[in-house]
Amino acid sequence: AQSVTQLDSQVPVFEEAPVELRCNYSSSVSVYLFWYVQYPNQGLQLLLKYLSGSTLVKGINGFEAEFNKSQTSFHLRKPSVHISDTAEYFCAVSDPRRGGSYIPTFGRGTSLIVHP
Amino acid sequence: EPEVTQTPSHQVTQMGQEVILRCVPISNHLYFYWYRQILGQKVEFLVSFYNNEISEKSEIFDDQFSVERPDGSNFTLKIRSTKLEDSAMYFCASSEAEGGGYTFGSGTRLTVV
Numbered sequence: 001a002q003s004v005t006q007l008d009s010q011v012p013v014f015e016e017a018p019v020e021l022r023c024n025y026s027s028s029v030s031v032y033l034f035w036y037v038q039y040p041n042q043g044l045q046l047l048l049k050y051l052s053g054s055t056l057v058k059g060i061n062g063f064e065a066e067f068n069k070s071q072t073s074f075h076l077r078k079p080s081v082h083i084s085d086t087a088e089y090f091c092a093v094s095d096p097r098r099g100g101s102y103i104p105t106f107g108r109g110t111s112l113i114v115h116p
Numbered sequence: 117e118p119e120v121t122q123t124p125s126h127q128v129t130q131m132g133q134e135v136i137l138r139c140v141p142i143s144n145h146l147y148f149y150w151y152r153q154i155l156g157q158k159v160e161f162l163v164s165f166y167n168n169e170i171s172e173k174s175e176i177f178d179d180q181f182s183v184e185r186p187d188g189s190n191f192t193l194k195i196r197s198t199k200l201e202d203s204a205m206y207f208c209a210s211s212e213a214e215g216g217g218y219t220f221g222s223g224t225r226l227t228v229v
């Protein structure tokens with residue numbers, strides 16, 4: 001079964017600074033990768049996804065992520081954060097090929113805290 | 117933009133009681149899911165539902181849990197006899213196809229006392 005590691009439980013950053021939220025997964029085979037955001041008292045919203053093709057994926061709200069197969073990573077980045085980016089961010093991975101499951105496994109989440 | 121709607125937003129129930137959590141998925145979606153998130157812990161998969169039957173379920177989804185699509189719009193999760201450890205945020209999600217990313221509802225916070 002897949003496992004997902006989000007290395008940082010909390011990332012504090014100042015407004016307009018760049019940020020990287022780290023995500024590593026367990027399998028080296030082909031996977032589908034996702035980042036979701038959860039604003040306070042809301043559900044999860046899909047930020048971006050990698051299914052195939054270009055390893056650099058652009059999502060909503062200025063976020064992007066890069067799939068690195070050799071390092072089994074899918075780190076999320078934003079060059080300049082806003083106060084409104086304060087939220088919980090979840091990395092998720094599914095492994096549907098070779099008889100695996102489409103159901104994504106989620107990481108524990110990283111709390112991004114943007115300070116003015 | 118289409119939404120997944122969950123009701124109620126918060127439910128408090130006595131231990132041993134039955135609860136039904138309700139969800140209205142996006143109308144043209146074919147795949148439906150329940151996840152839960154215990155406070156401070158990760159989002160855990162419970163069950164997926166397609167073509168009027170369970171397609172996949174986790175170890176958490178034991179005999180106390182059941183799902184149903186009673187009509188063309190609702191998708192429900194029933195917990196037969198709630199335990200204290202069932203207290204969590206329960207999220208419903210739907211998708212057009214397998215694997216492409218889900219649309220989640222805002223969740224139902226279930227508190228078992």
